[in-house]
Amino acid sequence: MTETAPRPTLEAVAARAGVSRATVSRVVNGADGVREPLVERVRRAVEELGYVPNQAARSLVTRRHDAVAVVVAEPETRVFADPFFALQLRGISKELTAHDNQLVLLLTEGRDDHARVGRYLAGGHVDGALVFSLHLDDPLPGLIQRAGVPTVFGGRPGWSDGTTDVVYVDSDNRGGAREAVRHLAGLGRTRVAHITGPLDQTSAADRLDGYRDVMGDADPGLVVRGDFTPAGGERAMRELLDRCPDVDAVFAANDLTASGALRVLRESGRRVPEEVAVIGFDDMLPVAEQTDPPLTTVRQDIEEMGRLMARLLLGGLGPGDAGAAPTGVVLPTTLVRRTSA
Amino acid sequence: MTETAPRPTLEAVAARAGVSRATVSRVVNGADGVREPLVERVRRAVEELGYVPNQAARSLVTRRHDAVAVVVAEPETRVFADPFFALQLRGISKELTAHDNQLVLLLTEGRDDHARVGRYLAGGHVDGALVFSLHLDDPLPGLIQRAGVPTVFGGRPGWSDGTTDVVYVDSDNRGGAREAVRHLAGLGRTRVAHITGPLDQTSAADRLDGYRDVMGDADPGLVVRGDFTPAGGERAMRELLDRCPDVDAVFAANDLTASGALRVLRESGRRVPEEVAVIGFDDMLPVAEQTDPPLTTVRQDIEEMGRLMARLLLGGLGPGDAGAAPTGVVLPTTLVRRTSA
Incomplete structure (x- = not known):
């Protein structure tokens, strides 16, 4: 442990300023009068004493x-391996910093730790939460609701039926x-195939629905x-090449998935896009530009999603603003054409 | 914002249990008697009410x-781009989770935000801090000292003269x-060259000192x-090839630096290791294995450093333990021989 100088107290400030404790407290807490x-x-x-108010007390x-x-x-381990989170965090970090709010990233080893995250959120350490993935x-949504902190979700939560007042950006x-x-x-x-994402996430389920909207009851x-x-x-x-060797196109649920599919197509001697066309999702850079061949993909503005989540949360933290927040904000996507399709 | 059910209060628990508020408070806070x-x-x-104690109050x-x-x-942006931090965080996360402690990662956009980090640390939200890089x-060390939270540093802090009671792992x-x-x-x-790290960090300065220990007053x-x-x-x-075209070996301050140096050597037609031998530092995987040729390097156990930092901090958080913590723990390194030297 570092040897620390004793922290200057409220009393010391009061003595130095020649005022009462109550006056110091009112000034420090920004009260009027x-x-x-x-x-x-x-x-x-x-300033002279380097006094730091005890925020645990002040926050009460x-x-x-x-x-x-x-x-x-x-x-x-996934948070740091997947550039998707890094991009969203970048947007969030910029927005929170611009409003002098501290970004507090709560990491876990797995689902068993979510109860502890719920306790921290309930513990009066933050003004709100941005929740992903x-x-x-x-069990996390229930824990967060019990914690009673304002929350904005990244991606439409799967349990929401659209009638409850859940705020999300998607x-x-x-x-x-x-x-x-x-x-x-x-x-x-x-013969257009689809490699899905994990279907217990709405982003993956929605992309599969979009595929089915067009392909109907294809094979x-x-x-x-x-x-x-x-x-x-x-x-x-x-598995696809094995099962449907006549496949002539693949829509992959994200760019990382597409990069793996492209590798296997190359190994198996299929030419892309001549024999098999491939499209990804995300427009994650540098991945989408560095695949062989460069990836045609559906672009979503991941950093902007993070920024918007933070903006919605901060906007809703003011008194009386909570009701004004929209329920779901859905950002448009655009097709980016490179070589693979 | 999510519409949240009103949080059950201490009073509600007292009424349900048929006891006084004070009794509930004592039980919730783990007091005896x-x-x-x-x-x-x-x-x-x-349990029945799903009561979550107000930790801001409880922590007082x-x-x-x-x-x-x-x-x-x-x-x-650097935290997520440099695998070094991800590895240290992995060690920390495992150790904290094993002791049911929440890992709270405080992110910033830059040095201007360090005062806000100091305020959060001082605000009674955490039991201690692990500080890197x-x-x-x-200004962060001063802010942390004022915050008065127990701290373990990753890497020997440059301002420490060895006499003050600073705990670090290096x-x-x-x-x-x-x-x-x-x-x-x-x-x-x-003609052994050294590409240094940023010399305002002790890890880089110490590696330069080690180079000089052997090379003395070389060019x-x-x-x-x-x-x-x-x-x-x-x-x-x-710059090196320009200035000293007869260079026949390079000790790079870390593996990422070595990977850049190897690229330039390849471009300029120098054979590695025949004409120029190269050694890195870290044994960062997969970087060190995927360079061309694979990198000979000095291995440090980055994940173990993180784990040890967390262990020292948790060990020192108990009553009366603070004095027992060692001041600096320095882990040994080993040379890992691959092809580049």
Whole structure:
């Protein structure tokens, strides 16, 4: 432990400024009703002594911490391996910093730790929470509701039926998927496959719905399960080639999945896009530009999603604003054409 | 904002259990002196109502939050781009989780935000802090000392003269560098260069000292400044080839730097290791295995450093333990031989 100098107390500030404890407390907590010369004297004493108000005590009065928690319902190892989270965090970090709010990232090893996250959120350490990557059966939403902190979700929560007042930011996953599959159909492809994401996440389920909107009751063998990782994309592509060797197009649920699929196609000697056209989702850079060939993909503005989540939360933290927040904000996607389709 | 059910209060628990508020408070805060049947009734009421104690209030009594802050004195973008931090966080996360402590990662956009980090640490939200990547003139150590939370540093802090009671975990940077440079000299190399890290960090300064321990007053033109990034390694290697075209060995301050240097050597047609031998530092995987050729490097156990930091902090948080903590723990390094030297 570092040897620490004793922290200057409220009493020390009061003595230095020649005012009462109550006056110091009012100034420090930003309350009205203290005359300007006294405010000035207290401020000078605070500065000279390097006084830091005990925020645990202060927050009992003001109920503000100027801190926002970010919770990613994934193991710590995935948070750092997936550039998606880094991009969202970048947007969040910029927005919170611009409003002098501290970003508090709560990491876990796995689902067993979510109860502890709930306790921290309930513990009066943050003004609100931004929550990502929830799976359908995750206990976290219930824990967060009990914690009673304002929350904005990243991605439409799967348990929400649209009637309860859940605030989230999402991309138009279904519409983006439709556009991708229509583009493949427009190229004359008739055996268009889909490698899904983990279907207990709404982003993956919505992209599958978009595929089905266009393909209708196509051969169900053309839909193979992936998990948003390159390794999952490789596994799924092998299964596809095995099951439907006449496949002539693949819509992959994200760019990492597409990168794995492209590797397997190359190994198996299929030319992309001539024999098999491939489209991803995200427009994650540098991944989407560095695949061989460069990836045609559905772009979503991931950093902007993070920024918008933070903006909605901060906007709703003011008194009386909570009711004004919209329920769901869905950002548009765009098809980015490179070489793979 | 999510519409939240009103949080059950202490009063509601007291009414349900048929006891006084004070009794509920004592049970919830783990105090002694409440008879077992009453404890049982309170616990049942807490469970039935889903009561979550207000930790801001509770922590004023218990002064424990079961949460530890991790502060990386680098912009958020670097934290996610450098695998070094991910590895240390992995070690920390495992250790904290094993002791049911919440990992609270405090992110910043830059040095201007460090005052806000200091306020959060001082605010009674965590029991201690693990602090990384301090630069020599960083205001953070002072802010942390004022915050009065127990702290363990990752890497020897540059401002510590060894006499104050600062706890840190470090690798034997100087000894590891000596071993690397001796290995190069042992191969018969006489024009051994060093690409440094940012010299306002002790890890970089210590590695330069280790190089000088072996090379003595060699041509000072052989020491070029880098910054622990691949781009910095590229720049420095170009400068080196320009200035000392007869260079026959390079000790790079870390593996990322070495990967940049190897790229420039390849471009300029120098064969590695035949014409120029290269050694890195870290044994960062997969970087060190995937360079061309695979990198000989000085291994430090980064994940173990993180685990040990957490262990020292948790060990020192108990009453009366603070004095027992060692001041600095320095882990040994080992030379890992691959192809580049």
